[in-house]
Amino acid sequence: MALTLLTSALAACSGQNTNDPKESPATGESSTPGAAPSGDPVTLTVEIFDRGIQGQPDLNDNTWTRYINENFGKANNAIVKFVPVPRSQEIDKLNVLMAAGEAPDISFTYDGATVSRYAKSNGIMQLDDLLEEHGQDLKNYLGETVLTYGRYNGKLMAIPAKRTSLAWIGSFIRKDWLDKLGLPVPTTREELYEALIAFRDKNPGGVDGVIPWGVAATGMNYGYGNLSESFWEEQSEEEFVTMPNWLKPGNKEALKFLNKLYNEGLISPDFALDKTAQQADADVTNGKVGFFSANWDYPLRQNISEPLRANVPEAVFVPIDAFKNDEGKYKKIAYNENGINVFIPKSSKNAELAMKYLNWMSNPEVLFFLQYGEEGVNHKMVNGIPQVINQTGDNMQTSALNLDYTLVVNGVELGDQEKNIKALAATAPGLEEIAEQSYKINTTDSYTGFFFDTPNEANIKFGKTLGDLNKQMTDKLIVCKPSEFDGLYDSLVQEYMAAGGQAVMDESVQIYRAMQEANK
Template sequence: MKRKIAKLAALTLCCSLLLSACGGTKSGANPSSGASADGRASISWLNILQTPSPPTDTVLSKIEEATNTDIKFSWIPDASKEERLNTSLASGSLADIVTLTILDNSSVRNALKAGVFWDVAPYLDEYPNLAAISQDMRRSASIEGKLYGVPLQKQVARNGVIVRKDWLDKLGLPVPNTTDELMQVAKAFTEQDPDGNGVKDTTGFMDRSDLVFGAFKTLSSYFGTPSVWSVNEDGQVTPEFESEGYLKTMDYMKELYDNGYINQDFAVTAKTDQQQNFAQGKAGIYVGALFDSKNLLNLAKGIQDDMELVMINGITSTGNESDRAIWSTSNGVGGLLAFPKSEVKDEEELKRVLKFVNDLMSEEVYTLMTYGLEDVHYTIDENKAVTIKDTSLWQQEVQPFAGSRPKESGFEIHDSDPLRKEANRLIEENESFAVLNPLYSLESPTNSEQGSELQKMITDATYKYILGKTDLNGFQQAVQNWRKAGGDKIIAEYEAAYKAVYGK
């Protein structure tokens, strides 16, 4: 009954609300997926705007030429996307393509499960670029086993370790490849005056109050911790914090803290302060997104001009290459490009829109949406390395399209900055040993309602253990409290959902 109600609500048509209210980029298109007067396909797109203002038509006209379409954008500001999408879904004010980046939103999930959007799984392999979407990506982007749109392919695993190479060289230390070696580097950076100022004023790690995007979760990968959940061959579900790897990571972080090898206020440090402190030379190890290296180096200009960084993505706790692992951010799924049946009315129209999305994934269109027009927004050398000519013009005319790319990596054209190029190479390499969340596409009603509140119990207990305010028994008691407060129910719901989709 709930599904029928959701379906009826989502299909109620009142088609002017968002498409008129959000504003659009003019392309002279008829807002349907039919053909325009010049033979181009006319496609409307309800999209998310992640910049202050929509792009001009400069790049849009070239995208239209490359894809043989007339595109009518209706932009929803990122800050209000949840409210606007909820309203749009309830009123049926949709478009041929709807960008859905909040797949955990209840209104979005209900609309997807109610059959408002086309299941595109049977069609992807008819198009070369769509066919290249991996089965892991398709599975992660599915809802109850059905793929209700083309996955927005983000970087699957972008994290690693960034170390001051100039400090390593000064102290005669090699680039660390194991967690033990990394501990020794942290000790040396704390105790051996790597900046040479004669004062004991540096630490090894500079971390922040974030167990996910800070150091903890990346380090936990090196100790074999699963990504959020693990599922055994019998379909039994276990949370990551009940794994041996999680406990080893807590011990590792506790050792860093007890010995002063990490900033002692890490549990209350904001990301901006973490980066500023690193740039000011207060520490030599940063764990986070590998592309943060460029920002750290920029922040250090005029303060630590001798700073040299090395990025590492192959650390293990065992020293064995086969044990390389890194947790994945949302399994690389940034959302869906979904096609409502109310707008895309039959298979012929669906295939026309899918061809358009396939064409968006070409090197030519990726270049337009990422860098803009050659000699207008960027220059390029013989190695296909790009340099932006005018940052302000690029931000106005090109950057708004960046969030609309169905695929963000794997192209030959690249940034000319050596540090950014190396970061992208390592991030792409990460994909081959990324640890995915096996339950990412599944649903637990209890987790949707109570998950954040329950997770706070584990987060607090983890910090208390690292800071020496509780012991292992105290942490394990917190886990039992989590189970009693709703964790057992979450596990049971996920196990049922996993069995329903995968038959285990």
Template sequence: MNAKSKKWSAGLMAVAVSTSILAGCSGNDTGGNEPSSKPTTNPTSNPATEAPKSDPITLRIELFDRNNTPAGAPPITDNFMTNYIQENFGDPNNIKVEFVTVPRTQEVEKLNVLMAANQAPDLVYTYDTPTVQKYVKDGGLTDLGPYLEQFGQNLKTVLGETVLNYGKFEGVQYAIPARRVLLPESTTIMRQDWLDEVGLPIPTTTDEFYNTLKAFKEKKPGKSGDKVIPYSNIDPFHSKPLQYSFWEWDKISDADLYATPDWLLPGNKEAFRFMNKLYNEGLIDPDFPLTMNKDFQKFQKDLINGVVGSGTANTNEPVYQGYLAEVSKADANAKVVPINPFTTPDGKTPKALYSPNGMYIFVPKTSKNAEAVVKYLDWMAMPENFIPLQNGTEGKTYEMVDGVPQVLDNEEAKQTLYNYTDYAIILNGKLASSTDEKLNLAVNASDPNYKDFTVASFEMGTKDGVIKPSVTTPIQAEIKYATTLKEKTDEIFVKVITAKPADFDKVYDNEVNDYMKIGGQEVMDEKRQAFEATK
């Protein structure tokens, strides 16, 4: 697919799930690094009734600590989710499940330390591809292919070959990727009541968005006062929709999208010139350099406190993390709506879509429990297990409506489900056990209070979406320079946005030149060669 024939994705990708459900986990576990030669449990048997046949093992599982536990909620290592897993997977299989917490904001750094010290849990994960490639290169991961064949038939059915292939490196299944049920990365939101107060419609172009921010700054609507932040959540990930609207897409090939750093793509400099303008006019959060990629809660808190007029968030995150409800609780007049304002000259609204895979789940070579890990993931792939892990207890936190779990609006649901994604790790996004993609959208929009918000959020987050090409070949230069270039990207992002307007071009050019010198050029050259080799 070249630039001229590039298609803008308009649909939502859903997971196809077989209606015939296979067996759960075996009651045995060898505890070794090779699959057991014993047959798997008969599909009609009930592992819960089988007596333990060996001493119990301890299965250690990584768990993100997002530092967002609601007041009064139990700890993330001892709650409904962890108890459900122990009682329904651990106990029947004679396994003690232990969760090992890792700070979400430092997950790669912490994981590197644990891996280097041979202290990593049996099941670990990351979203960072170069990190996985590094572990593969260092010989630090277990080949999960044989275990998947013997113990992972439910898992294979739910994930599918396309997703599983993202976990193959050098032809070996070193990782099991999660499956993204719906692909939009992010959606921009805005205070509708602020728009009403300043007498403006929802902005539908970049220029209208800019004018709206200026009105928010000047008129200080709602309860914002002098603390008003017209546009917030400024970081490299959430700025992609704005960036993409400035790119010159007719000059960008698929090879460019895969291999060329965003800093060098046609139009990217102008995107940052625009953000520099917003910063120097006081239209974006002045504290973003201090909180970017460090304090994920600041945007949420500022939105709840009524000082933020707009921001770009993970698609539907305001609903599933519960802070949209908190906005309404703090101000009964507040109304937050999804918007789609960033436009190209030809009226498109390009934005990044996720690839079909989510996080990479893998087993360190030092673990002796690879078999138990795959059994655990296979157990999670059955609807009778992933539905509770995503929705809680029927009648208490959700009810079934037309075959779709609908989360209840009560305190127990809020204190149980705020981080469900960290337990149902094989799925990014909620799944209904159906092949109907409308049901998969419906289960993600099951909260009746926010159904319209969620549907609009997914539709806007998908419109004109772009999935960057992928190559499974490990990029050695990327493995070598990934950490350095990530740090440099964050540095450039801050420097060019906060530069004095007169210095912008000099700062941008100098910083990008430095980026290319410290590894960017090597990564780009090797990625381009790898891309060409796949043709």
């Protein structure tokens, strides 16, 4: 899940392919005072995602790994060895390594349910004492709010990375089309509906097969933004955090609205078949789409902005807030403050060294180098903001800002959130103002998912089944005949609850109430 503007930054710029990592006494000594331990060096194994990027460097021998071994390894008489795990198979591979007792000393996953299972089976270490003794810098950097996401049954079982970019889903509209039609930027559902009708009937782009609202079957990108939230009615906190969306008052009306749009030809006609979003991308970049919802930075990414500019130079997508609820707010989900979950397997013989490594990484100098490298080689400064120079060879970053090497943070970390946002915006040259506007819109009136400190066994058991059902139900309800909608909605929700939805909700209620009681 690292969903930032920088994920698109893979354009190959020429430059030096190697640079010697510079030892920094500050980074080598701040977390590991005194002389390095004597004797044979200890090998600390650390998981690394192998994303299969074309031309990627040796994941154990590149600019970044040499810096790590020079500055952390030598100071601790250690060799840091990275264990590649295919990104697309990370859970399956991790399960195999854990079962064999061969998981890296520092392992990680974005999947909270996986950490819950490992914690329940006593397969990972409790980290409270290790953090207290060897992780004070890390503890101060993350803060208690972030660390809370690593607690299971009150015990710290994982170190969550700090997520610095909290914006998630956004909505975007063709401003040039609105201007051509003399329409305002929509601020309500009704205004958006009128704009979509005008796009359909007047086709301001003069394209063959105009698509007022671009949709795909992928879930987040080309989805429905915060439409449902604008229909949801008042609920208690317990109801809001424990009840599946299907049961939320107003959710049925939200899906009925989408069904209306589909049957009026305002939504991509074959969206349910577009499971990779390739068709939706093509429709957007060929200038056929007037409005869509996706990740907050999606139209600013190079794979969208550059072909769109080439195909339709006058096209301008701007972020909008159009889904206002009855309280006058634009409620939308944002990311929680936590990112990837880092843990130490019970099989590790180097738990203390592992915690020291994470503690060392929280040093601002270390994070800056791992994210941006050396000025003039790996980045350039523009108006006080570093900009990555994308390269191949040893200097190549195989994930945005070396996300896979900077395990204590997800996102830009310049020590100041305003600078972080400007750094994100700077990766979209010419669109910086739109990027900042989108980030601001999509972190206003936002809410985050509730964190349950106890694993939900029913969710572990039924989660995948329910996730698949969610997508199938949504597609069926959007494309059905309006006369069939009410009956179909009720029958599908009944099926969902019987397939595990009721069990998950019941257990969520139990955990929620226990947490509230414990906090009295």
